[in-house]
Amino acid sequence: MKDAFSRFLEDYRDVIPDFQEYLLDLKTPLPVYFRINTLKTGAEPAKKLLKQEGVVFQETCFSELLLVKKQDTDRPLLSYHLGYIYPQALSSALPVHALGPKPGDRILDLCAAPGGKTTHMAQMMDDEGLIFANDRKLGRLTALMANIKRLGITNTVVTQARGEHYRADFKFDKVLVDAPCSGIGRYRIDPAGRIRHMRPGKTDLPAIQKALITRGFDLLRPGGVMVYSTCTLNIEENEAVVHYLLQKRPAEVTKWQPPVKWSPGITRFKEREYEEGIGLARRFYPHEIRSVGFFLARIVKH
Amino acid sequence: MPELLSTEARERLVSYFEERFGLGTDVFHPFYMYAFKRQVFLFRRQEEMIPLPEGSFVRCGLPFVRLVAGYLKPTTVFLQRFGQAGSQNTVSLEWKDVKALCSAGEISLDKASMETGRLEPQGYVIIKALGHVLGAGLLLEESRLLCRFPKAIRQALARIATL
Secondary structure, three states: OOHHHHHHHHHOOOOOOOOOHHHOOOOOOOOEEEEOOOOOOOOHHHHHHHHHOEEEEEEEOOOOOEEEEEOOOOOHHHHHOOOEEEEOOHHHHHHHHHHHHOOOEEEOOOOOOOHHHHHHHHHHHOOOEEEEEEHHHHHHHHHHHHHHHHHHOOEEEEOOOOOOOOOOOOOOOEEEOOOOOOOHHOOEEOOOHHHHOOOOOOOOOHHHHHHHHHHHHHHHEEEEEEHHHHHHHHOOHHHHHHHHHHHHOOOOEEEOOOOOOOOEEOOOOOEEEHHHHHHEEEEHHHHHHOOEEEEEEEEOOO | OOOOOOHHHHHHHHHHHHHOOOOHHHOOOOOEEEOOOOOOEEEOOOOOOOOOOOOEEEEEOEEEEEEOEEEEOOOOHHHHHHHHHHHOOOOOOOOOHHHHHHHOOOOEEOOHHHHHOOOOOOOEEEEOOEEEEEEEEEEOOOOOOEOOOOOOOHHHHHHHHOO
């Protein structure tokens, strides 16, 4: 696996902007963010309680997200147990904002566990409308259900199925495919030089991702919006997967203006060319946003 | 699969919450009530009823209430979300009392020193501290208050020194 990452670094030297900065950044811990769950409390009472609990934080480009500057990690937070906060990465807010959930929407979250994005969507929907939150693995569903409960959400149906074969009796207004991936955007290098957050396994991820993006698209109503996202920087799991969908279905990648630094989707890599529209996808590099590296494409169904 | 509560069963529950905690019918109007695995769940009402997916269904909505030893016990997560509107059978504790309740599992309620509103001699009560709803307690023999928070929350609260 370490060799695979070395190969990745070699291949992406000219793709990742400020590559030396990226390498340096890999050695620093990623900051933690708290999302305020406004379904259970107002933003101000939640911030007041966090301050009472000794948390020092800073506002961010997303009004519901706080950057944690200092926290006594040994102490359990009452705010957490009351369901006022959800600890997450800033990057995890990006696909949710790109999808733009609204009260009354019918949304499918095809790979939902552990529920950070599901619960964020429910919050943006004022807990109105409907979310089908699906995952394949029962163990991961336990975390998903615990988070839905803790955050007090009522508009969600939890299902267990393989996303590639997901069945529903109706079409959705919006679909989120936050696909399982190699997680390269999460990698960190510890002081001993070991790579952290590496996911073992020899699964053919692009094949799974292509099946998921296609199924997600097929469950979308005409005119509906889908976001495909991963926490990897690997083109084979990102642009190549979106390219596959564009070849197979009447799909179009549409523009989304993120509030953080981004780079366009890559349309040419190692003698391979991808559809021009993929340039409208968004890449986020960890050293540029101080969070997990991420990819997303906002896709509309014609 | 969950079963939608009959109109009569739903009305019984709504009446109970109105009489016991002062939570009005408007609190429950936006939700269906489903019975599933010995609990009742609140599930957001839809513009049109959607079929629940039979093959893959795991759960829907928020666990709301269950029957425990003859009492209707509201869940912690329900009270934390909707209990702020409760106007009776509500006990506001000082933080030292919350710690004692979580550590010992039971405290003697000194009603004279607490903001309680109308309080019946026994049954479930809403427990608040610092203006936040923490969960449910069970009042017995007028002054014995038993902690009914889930174990994880109880342990976490007992470890919080002060606020």
